[in-house]
Amino acid sequence: MAQNHTYHEQINIDNELKLRELQKKLPKFCSTFFRGIEPTTSSRTRIAYAYDLGIFFNYIKTENPKYSNINISELDLDILDKLTATDIEEYLEYLKYYISDDGKEHTNSERGIMRKLASVRTLYNYFYRKELIKNNPASIVSMPKLHDKEIIRLDVDEVAELLDEVENGTKLTKSQQNFHTKTKVRDIAILTLLLGTGIRVSECVGIDINDIDFKNTGIKIQRKGGYETIIYFGDEVEEALKNYMEERKRIVPVEGHEDAFFLSIQRKRMGVRSVEKLVKKYAGLVTNLKKITPHKLRSTYGTTLYQETGDIYLVADVLGHKDVNTTKKHYAAIDDERRRKARNAVKLRND
Incomplete structure (x- = not known):
């Protein structure tokens, strides 16, 4: 007999299942990352990270000839040590306009680019603190400058x-x-x-x-x-x-x-x-x-x-x-x- 869950419990279950599907398209070492941040993040935050990291590693595979013949799931952790701050800055430039594998055009505002850089930084910070990588180039890449928008409210x-x-x-x-x-x-x-x-x-x-x-x-x-x-x-x-x-x-x-x-x-x-x-x-x-x-x-x-x-x-x-x-x-x-x-x-x- 199926167990009855509260609304919030069911949302977390659904998100966990969604996260598992997204992780299948990421390098295997990302599973260690998601397990490590689970106690301090919400399921919705982890899904956002998974989406963003999917875009990042897809960019690495499609734009860097060294990795074009390697499946994303087979990328090793040492790839994080091999990438430079310049590679990450070029990724941020790419995010302003790109076409995904399904032919759709994508653009990102300053806020969208900032969020995706924050996801990459979080990944790097996790493995750097665990001393599993030697370098942390994401930490020296500057965040985009945000321009405040007018707050829309009702009179x-x-x-x-x-x-x-x-x-x-x-x-x-x-x-x-x-x-x-x-x-x-x-x-x-x-x-x-x-x-x-x-x-x-x-x-x-x-x-x-x-x-x-x-x-x-x-x-x-x-x-x-x-x-x-x-x-x-x-x-x-x-x-x-x-x-x-x-x-x-x-x-x-x-x-x-x-x-x-x-x-x-x-x-x-x-x-x-x-x-x-x-x-x-x-x-x-x-x-x-x-x-x-x-x-x-x-x-x-x-x-x-x-x-x-x-x-x-x-x-x-x-x-x-x-x-x-x-x-x-x-x-x-x-x-x-x-x-x-x-x-x-x-x-x-x-x-």
Whole structure:
């Protein structure tokens, strides 16, 4: 009889199976690397490393004549000692534009290149610290300079208009309106929860019924990295959640999804992609609204919370950021607001 797993346990199992498949396309010594970093990384992080290292070793095989006749899985660990900093810098140049074996074109932004270099560095650092290689050229390759992008967030009136559209659904197509009558209460609860707490979509869909404590207005969620915490919600979120809870009690879920709070039309736990589509659908109904994703709702909450409290460390804690510098990006718009207010602060001539 199959064992029932929690949502997060099942995600980790699925990721572990995916990682095993990806490792088959990597040099065999990479298995030692992934075992070594397992205690300190999440399954999602290890999958990201596997994808990035796959691109790196495929580049080595296709662009370096010395290794063109060797299967990637047969590459020995000493290849890391033979590569130079120049080889890695040429790889970063290659990442800006390349065509993969399936004929698809690929480009990478500064952030994408930085992540792929970080993956190669992590691989090198692991074997260098274990004294299994003598050289660490990746450590002396400079990280790409990142140019900050404007943080997109919703203004107060845009938040209200978005929630109004979720509630009314008048601009939806007839086909969409048929579904809307069945999902309106759920959709309002999801959007209100995201806007009112700043939680990630993965944290939202992972919520079980028993995770919600209306007495103390808190929800137990699992953060990135696997640790659990309690986030607290306000009156508007409480009302939306209670309304959906009454509806949720009348739904009989598909076997294996009995604990899930947010259910799809198919009576299964909603996935991250479903919520992303949901946000995109309703955001498209608001006239002249910025391009909105669930992460932009998180940025909106982070910025608004900082405006109201002025406490960046509180915002970092509530959003689950380990580094307060990450949090500062969520209130970058505050600096712009201050600059705007300062435009008439200095008088050149008396009135």
